[in-house]
Amino acid sequence: MGSSANGTKLISVCGKGGTGKTVFTAMMTRALLDSGRAGRLLVIDADPALGQLSALGARVTRTMGQIREDIIRTARRGDRDEKAEIADKVDYMVFDALSEMDGFALLAMGRTESLGCFCPVNSLLRSAIETLSKSFDTILVDGEAGIEQINRQVTQRLDTLIIVSDPSARGMETAAVVKDMVEREKIIECGKMGIVFNRVTGNEQLLEDSARRLGLPLFGLIPSDPAIAEYDLAGTPILQLPTDAPGPRAVRNVVETCLLA
Amino acid sequence: MEAIEDNMGTAAHDLTTLEHKEKALARYKMERDWFAFLLEAAGGMDTPEGKLQVKLLTILLDSKEKVISSVMNDTPFVAAYYCTAPEILNAMNLPWFMIMETPFLAASAPYLLDDLRGAEEMGMGTDLCSAIRLPMYYIESGLMPVPSAVVGLLSPCDGTTMLQQVLQHNPAWKNVPLFAPDPPYTSDERAIRYFANELRTMVSFLEEKTGRKMDMHRLREVCEESNRTYKLWQEYNELRRAVPCPHGWEIGGAQAFAVSQCFVAGDPRCTDWFQQLLECGEIKVKEGRGANEYFPEKIRILWFDIMPYGWVFEFMPWLEQEWGAILVMDMFSNFPYTLIDTSSEETMFHDLAKRNLMDVPMIRQARGTAENFSSDITRMVKDYKIDCVIWPGHMGHKDGAATAGIMRETCRGLGVPFLHIGLDLFDRRYTSVEEVKDKVSEFFRGMGLG
Amino acid sequence: MTAFDDHIRQVTEFVATMRQQGRPVRQFALPNDANHLRAGLPIQVGAGANPGIILRSDTFVELGNPDAGSCGFGLWTENPSLLEDGRVTLIGPDITESPLGSLPFGQVVMVGGAGLIADDQVAIGQAQVVADQIEGYMVRSSSRNIWSRVSKRVGARGFSFDTLARSLMFLIKSALPKVESVEIAFVTSSKDDLLTLNQIAESAQAIGRAALKEHWKARGYDLDCDLHCGSCHDKTVCDDIRKVVATRLRKDKEALGDDAQ
Numbered sequence: 001m002g003s004s005a006n007g008t009k010l011i012s013v014c015g016k017g018g019t020g021k022t023v024f025t026a027m028m029t030r031a032l033l034d035s036g037r038a039g040r041l042l043v044i045d046a047d048p049a050l051g052q053l054s055a056l057g058a059r060v061t062r063t064m065g066q067i068r069e070d071i072i073r074t075a076r077r078g079d080r081d082e083k084a085e086i087a088d089k090v091d092y093m094v095f096d097a098l099s100e101m102d103g104f105a106l107l108a109m110g111r112t113e114s115l116g117c118f119c120p121v122n123s124l125l126r127s128a129i130e131t132l133s134k135s136f137d138t139i140l141v142d143g144e145a146g147i148e149q150i151n152r153q154v155t156q157r158l159d160t161l162i163i164v165s166d167p168s169a170r171g172m173e174t175a176a177v178v179k180d181m182v183e184r185e186k187i188i189e190c191g192k193m194g195i196v197f198n199r200v201t202g203n204e205q206l207l208e209d210s211a212r213r214l215g216l217p218l219f220g221l222i223p224s225d226p227a228i229a230e231y232d233l234a235g236t237p238i239l240q241l242p243t244d245a246p247g248p249r250a251v252r253n254v255v256e257t258c259l260l261a
Numbered sequence: 262m263e264a265i266e267d268n269m270g271t272a273a274h275d276l277t278t279l280e281h282k283e284k285a286l287a288r289y290k291m292e293r294d295w296f297a298f299l300l301e302a303a304g305g306m307d308t309p310e311g312k313l314q315v316k317l318l319t320i321l322l323d324s325k326e327k328v329i330s331s332v333m334n335d336t337p338f339v340a341a342y343y344c345t346a347p348e349i350l351n352a353m354n355l356p357w358f359m360i361m362e363t364p365f366l367a368a369s370a371p372y373l374l375d376d377l378r379g380a381e382e383m384g385m386g387t388d389l390c391s392a393i394r395l396p397m398y399y400i401e402s403g404l405m406p407v408p409s410a411v412v413g414l415l416s417p418c419d420g421t422t423m424l425q426q427v428l429q430h431n432p433a434w435k436n437v438p439l440f441a442p443d444p445p446y447t448s449d450e451r452a453i454r455y456f457a458n459e460l461r462t463m464v465s466f467l468e469e470k471t472g473r474k475m476d477m478h479r480l481r482e483v484c485e486e487s488n489r490t491y492k493l494w495q496e497y498n499e500l501r502r503a504v505p506c507p508h509g510w511e512i513g514g515a516q517a518f519a520v521s522q523c524f525v526a527g528d529p530r531c532t533d534w535f536q537q538l539l540e541c542g543e544i545k546v547k548e549g550r551g552a553n554e555y556f557p558e559k560i561r562i563l564w565f566d567i568m569p570y571g572w573v574f575e576f577m578p579w580l581e582q583e584w585g586a587i588l589v590m591d592m593f594s595n596f597p598y599t600l601i602d603t604s605s606e607e608t609m610f611h612d613l614a615k616r617n618l619m620d621v622p623m624i625r626q627a628r629g630t631a632e633n634f635s636s637d638i639t640r641m642v643k644d645y646k647i648d649c650v651i652w653p654g655h656m657g658h659k660d661g662a663a664t665a666g667i668m669r670e671t672c673r674g675l676g677v678p679f680l681h682i683g684l685d686l687f688d689r690r691y692t693s694v695e696e697v698k699d700k701v702s703e704f705f706r707g708m709g710l711g
Numbered sequence: 712m713t714a715f716d717d718h719i720r721q722v723t724e725f726v727a728t729m730r731q732q733g734r735p736v737r738q739f740a741l742p743n744d745a746n747h748l749r750a751g752l753p754i755q756v757g758a759g760a761n762p763g764i765i766l767r768s769d770t771f772v773e774l775g776n777p778d779a780g781s782c783g784f785g786l787w788t789e790n791p792s793l794l795e796d797g798r799v800t801l802i803g804p805d806i807t808e809s810p811l812g813s814l815p816f817g818q819v820v821m822v823g824g825a826g827l828i829a830d831d832q833v834a835i836g837q838a839q840v841v842a843d844q845i846e847g848y849m850v851r852s853s854s855r856n857i858w859s860r861v862s863k864r865v866g867a868r869g870f871s872f873d874t875l876a877r878s879l880m881f882l883i884k885s886a887l888p889k890v891e892s893v894e895i896a897f898v899t900s901s902k903d904d905l906l907t908l909n910q911i912a913e914s915a916q917a918i919g920r921a922a923l924k925e926h927w928k929a930r931g932y933d934l935d936c937d938l939h940c941g942s943c944h945d946k947t948v949c950d951d952i953r954k955v956v957a958t959r960l961r962k963d964k965e966a967l968g969d970d971a972q
Contacts, residue, residue: 075948083951087958116945120952127959186386446940449917498852502764543766596852600777631934632923643842644852667932674833 008133009038010157011259012141012150015164016174020198022047023228024164025142026055026238027251032138033103034243034252037260039137041104044129046154047144048111056106057237062097063110064125064153071121072114086124094128105136109153122152129154147181147188157189160259162219166199167207176214194219196254220254222247281403281433286332288404292363293325295370309541310512316534317520321366324524327356332406337471340405341412343518344621345442346460346613347526348487348601352480353464353473358406359523360414360424363399364392366523368570368687377688390657391571391687393420397427400434407433410470412463413441417627420657440466444628448619457607457614477606483527484601484609490521490528491598493535498596500542502645505551505558506589507542510577512552514594515568518622552587559585559711563647565592565638565668566655567623571687575694580701584711590645593622595637627661634664635671642675648710651701654683656691678708714829714922715786718915719793722786722819722896725907729802734900737805741797741877743892745884748877753868754846756878765849771866772806775816775858780902782817783857784912787835791823796892799876803899806861807871817898817908818857820879826889830929832922838886845878872897 013025025043032038045052053059070093074082099106107129133139133155143150147161163178165171175195181187194217197207201224211218225247231238241248276284296318303314331338338356341347350357359365363373373395380398381387389397399405411434413425425441428434442459445452464475494517500507501514508514517538520531545551551558562580568591569576580586598620602608619625626633638650650672652665665681672679682700685691705711730736742748749756775781788794804814820839827835841850847865851858861870880893898904927934940946 071952072945072948075951076945083955084958086952087955087962090955090959116943117940118945118949118952120949120956124952124956124959127956184386184388495851495853496767499764499849500766502849502852504762543768546764546766630924631932632920632927635927635934639837640840640852643837643840644850646843667927667934670930670932674837 008136009138009159009259010133010141010155011139011160011162012143012147012158013162013164014143014147014150014178016166016171017144019164019166019171020222020228021144021164022051022055022142023232023238023247024162024196024198024222024251025052025140027222027241027248028140028255029056029104030239030241030243030248031252031255032140032259035255035260040135042098042133042136042139043104043106044139044141044154045106045108045144046141046150048109049144050108050110051144052142053106053108054235055232055238056101057239058099058101058106060097060099060106060108062093063108064094064097064129065110065112067093067097068112068118068121068125069114071124072118075121090124090128091131094125094132098132107132119152126153126155147178151188155188159191161188161190161193162254162258163193163195163216164198165195167197167201167203172210172214175216179214179216192217194258196220196222198222199224219258220250222250222254276403276433278433281407282332284403285406286329288399289325289329289332289358289406291372292367292370293322293329295367296322296325309537309544310508313512313516313534313538313541316530316537317516320520320524320528320530320534324356325358328358328406331356337409337473338406339410339412339467339471340408342414343522344617344624345412345414345463346617347522348483348613349460349464349467349475349480351525351527352483353467353471353475355467355471355473358408360396360405360411361392362523364395364570364687365567366519366570369573373571373687374689377690388656390418390420390655390659391685391691392657393424395687396424400427400431403433407437409437410467411437411439412467413439415441416444417624418657418659420659438466438470444618444624448630453611453615453618456618457610460610460614460617477609480606480609481603484603484613485527486529486532487521487527488600488603490526490532490535491596491600493532493539494521495596495598497535497539497542498594500539500546501589501594503546504561504646505549506561506587506645507545507550507552509552509581510568510573510588513538513542514588515591518593522621553581553585556581556585558587560587560705561589561646561648562586563590563638563641563645563650564588564653565634565650566653566658566661567591567593567686569653569684569686569697571685572689572694575689576697579698583698584702584705586705586711589647590641592626592637595622595641597625597637626664627658631664631667634661634667638668638671639675642672642677647677649678649680649704649708652679652681653686654681655686656684678704678710680704713788713790713827714918715915716788716790716793718786718911719788719821721911722821722908725911726800726802726896728907729898729900729904734802734904735804737801739799739801739873740795741799741873741880743796745881748881748884752874752877754848754865754870754874754878756845756881759843760846761843761848765847765860765862769862769864770860771811771863771870772809772861773813773859774806774861774899775856776813777856777858779813780815780817780905781856781858782898782905782908782912783819783839784915785820785822785835785839786915787822787824787827787832789823789825789827791825791892794821794823794892794894796823796894797880798894799872800894800896801872801899802897802904803901805871805899806866806875807869809899810866814899815902815905816857816859817896817905819896819898819908819911820883821894821896822883822887822890823892823894824887824889825891829922830926831887831889832919833926834887835883835890836919838883839879841879841882844882845875848875848878 013021015021029043032041163175165175182190195211196219200221204221208218223246227245228247300318303311328338340360341357380394385394414421440463442463445455468474520534601612652668669679684697822835847862849860876895883893884890924934
C-alpha cells in the first residue's frame with residue numbers, strides 16, 4: 001500500500017496497551033468524517049480483540065482472521081481447483097468482510113486460530129487489502145497489536161504513525177521503542193511519526209519536554225475527559241460523543257494540524 | 262593507480278548505460294591496480310613465501326583482467342560467489358567476479374573506509390553487515406560492472422538474500438538475468454540431490470543467458486584438476502598441525518581458500534600454487550621452523566571466521582610480535598571438503614552440490630544446523646593443538662551470533678579458553694583496533710596464555 | 712534397548728557375511744584391563760605421545776585415502792553383553808602386511824557400559840578423535856571420513872592393527888570410566904566392502920545427530936531450531952499459497968499492461 005502511488009493516505013495509531021488508543025482512533029474517525037476532507041474513509045481494526053467495533057458502534061459479519069482460516073483450510077484440504085480459485089476469490093472474500101458504516105467502511109482483522117506462521121497467507125491477504133484500499137482516500141488503522149503485526153498483515157508503508165502514550169514513564173518507554181523500531185530497525189516504512197499524549201491532566205510543559213527528549217514531534221495533548229470514561233463504561237459508541245467535548249475537540253485539532261494540513 | 266573518475270559521486274540511477282559502464286570499469290580497474298601494487302611489492306620478496314604471494318596475485322590479476330576484457334568487449338561474464346560451484350563457471354569458460362569481492366579480497370585497500378562512509382551517506386543501515394553493505398553501495402553507485410548474468414546466493418544469512426533484492430530493484434541491474442540456487446534446510450542425501458538439480462538448472466540458465474555451453478568433458482577436467490588442488494590443500498593443512506606451525510596468517514590459510522575458490526576453480530595454476538605451498542611448508546616442518554622467525558610461537562589460535570581484512574595489517578602482525586600468537590587455523594582455511602567423483606555427470610553434480618552446500622566455509626557452519634559450529638571447533642582444537650578459540654563476533658553475523666553460547670560450551674568442554682570480541686571485520690570504526698588489541702591482551706593475560 | 716543395538720548386530724552380521732564371502736577375517740582378543748592394554752606396545756600412547764605430524768614422505772601406510780575408500784563410526788550400548796570386550800576383528804590385510812601401501816579403511820568402534828546414557832555420546836565421539844595421543848599414528852584432519860597415516864618409524868617397530876586397537880581401547884577406557892567393554896572392527900579388504908559398512912554408518916550417524924541435538928537441547932541450546940519452514944508440517948500450505956500470490960502478481964502485471972495499451 002503506498003499513498004504516493006494512488007493518493008491514499010495511510011495513518012496508523014500505535015502505543016502501549018491501555019493508553020486509550022482505541023478511543024483515540026474512534027475520535028479520530030469522527031474528526032476525519034466531520035472535516036469533510038478525508039474522502040472515502042476505511043477504518044481497519046487491527047485489534048485481535050476487535051476493540052474498535054464497540055468504540056465505533058459497529059458489527060462485522062466476518063473478520064480477516066476468519067478469511068485467513070478459510071484460506072488455510074482450503075490450502076490444506078482443498079483439491080487443485082479449489083486452491084487455484086483462491087487467487088480469484090480472495091478479493092471478494094476481503095470485500096465481503098467490509099462493513100459499511102455511516103460515512104466510512106470498517107475492516108476487522110480479528111484473530112487467527114491456526115498455529116503457525118503462514119507468511120504467504122499474510123502476504124496474500126495483505127495484497128488483497130492493498131487492492132481494496134485503492135478504493136479509499138484515507139485509511140486509519142488501529143494498531144492495537146503493534147506495528148509488527150501491521151507490517152505483517154496490513155501494510156508495509158504508512159504516511160503517518162501516531163504513537164499514543166499516557167503521561168506515564170512506561171507509556172513513553174513504549175513510544176521510544178516504537179520509534180526505534182521504525183527508525184532504526186525499519187520494521188515499517190513511515191512518512192512521518194509523532195506522539196499524542198492521552199488522558200492529560202496538566203503538566204503540559206513537562207509532556208512537551210518529554211516529546212522533545214524522545215525526539216518525536218508532539219501531535220497533540222488530549223485532555224482527560226470524564227465523558228469519554230462514561231461512554232466507554234456504558235458501551236456507548238465513542239463516535240456519539242459531543243463534538244465540542246474536550247477530548248473530541250483536541251483530537252480534531254490533531255487531525256486538522258497533523259493529518260489534513 | 263588510475264585517478265578516480267569525476268562522476269564517482271553520482272548515483273547509478275542518474276547515469277546513462279555508457280556512463281555506468283565506464284564508471285564501473287574505472288572502479289574495477291582501480292581495484293585491479295591495488296592488487297598490481299601488491300604484486301609489485303611482493304615481487305621484491307625473494308623468499309619462497311614471497312614467490313607464493315606473487316603467484317597468487319598473478320592468478321588473481323588474470324581473473325580480473327578477464328572481467329575487464331569482457332566488459333570492454335561486451336563478451337559474457339558473470340557475477341557469482343565462491344559457494345556456487347565456481348568449477349562450473351570455469352568449465353563454461355565464463356569469466357566471473359564475486360559480488361562481495363572487495364570485502365573478501367580487497368578490504369585492505371585504501372578506499373574502503375570512503376566506501377563505507379559512502380554507503381552510510383546513501384542511507385544504508387549501519388547494522389547491516391558491511392560485507393553486504395559494500396556491494397550494495399557499489400551497485401547503487403554504479404561502481405560494479407554489470408554482468409551478463411548473476412548467480413545469486415540465498416544463504417547463509419538474510420543479508421545475502423537481501424542483496425539479490427537490491428539487484429532486482431536497481432535500474433542498471435534489474436534486467437540482468439538472475440538465478441539463485443535454492444539451498445535446502447537439511448543436509449541429507451535428499452538435500453544434496455535437490456541442490457544438484459539446482460546446479461543443473463544454473464547451468465541451463467547460464468547457457469541460455471550467456472550463450473556459453475557446458476561441455477561435460479571439460480567439467481570433468483576442471484573437477485579433476487580441482488580434486489588435485491584440494492588433495493594438496495588437505496596435505497598442506499596437515500602441516501599446520503606441526504608445532505611450531507610453519508606458517509601464520511599471511512601464508513597458506515585463507516589464501517588457500519581464495520586460490521581454490523575465489524579466482525578460478527579447477528585451474529592447473531592453482532594446483533601449482535598449492536604444490537609450491539606444500540613444498541615450502543614441508544621444508545619448514547622438517548626444519549622445525551615456525552611462522553615467524555623473530556617471534557617464537559607461544560599461543561596457537563583458532564580464529565573462527567574470516568580474518569579482519571579491513572585492518573589485518575595492524576592486527577595480525579601485532580598478535581605475532583606482541584604475543585607470539587600464531588593464527589594456526591581459521592574458519593576459511595579449514596578443510597572438510599570431499600573430493601568430486603568424476604565418474605559420471607550425475608556424480609559430478611552430486612559432489613559439487615555436496616561441496617557447495619556442506620563443505621564451503623561459512624555456508625557449512627551457518628546454513629545448516631548449529632552442530633557444525635561445535636563439531637568443527639572440537640576437531641580443529643584437537644587436531645591443531647589449539648590454545649584458544651576466538652570468535653571475532655563480526656557485527657554482520659546474525660547467523661552465527663546465536664551460536665556463541667554453543668561455541669563457548671564446546672570450548673568449555675574441551676578445556677580451551679574462548680573469546681568473543683564483537684567487531685566489524687571490515688570497518689575499523691566499529692570497534693577500534695586498539696580496543697580489539699586490549700580485549701585480546703586481557704584475554705591472553707587472564708587465561709595465562711603466552 | 713539402546714538406539715544402536717541393532718547397528719551392533721548389523722556389524723556382527725556384516726562380519727559373518729564377509730567370512731562367508733571368503734574374505735580373510737581374523738579375530739583376536741585383547742586384555743580387558745586398560746593398563747594391560749599398553750603393556751608391550753612398541754609405541755607411546757597418551758596425551759602428547761605423537762607431538763609431530765607425519766609427512767607424506769614419512770608414511771609407512773596410508774589408511775582410508777578417499778580414492779581407496781573409508782568408513783569410520785562409533786556405536787554404543789548400555790548392554791555390554793552385546794559386545795565381547797577386547798575383541799578385534801580384522802577383515803583384510805594388516806598394516807604390517809602392506810608396507811608403503813594405501814589401504815581402504817573401515818573402523819567401527821563399539822562401546823558398551825550399563826551406566827552409559829545418551830548424553831555420553833558426545834564424550835564417546837570425542838574419545839575417538841585421537842589427535843596426538845598415539846605415537847606414529849596421525850588421523851588426518853578430515854571431518855567426513857577416517858583417513859590416517861602410520862609413520863615409517865613405528866611401522867618399522869611393527870605397528871599393526873593390534874597396536875592401534877590396544878591404543879584406541881586404552882584411550883577410550885581411560886577417558887570414559889563408565890565403559891565396560893570395547894570391541895573394534897577394522898576393514899581393509901576393499902572399497903566395495905566398505906560400501907555396505909557405510910550404509911550402517913549413515914543410519915547410525917543419523918541417530919547420532921538426533922541424539923546430539925537432544926544433548927544440546929537439554930543444555931538449553933537448540934541446534935536445529937524447529938521454527939523454520941523446512942520442519943513445518945504445513946509447508947505445503949505455504950507452497951500452494953505462494954503459487955496463488957504469484958498468479959495474482961502475474962494477473963496484476965497483465966492488467967497493468969492492458970491498461971497501458
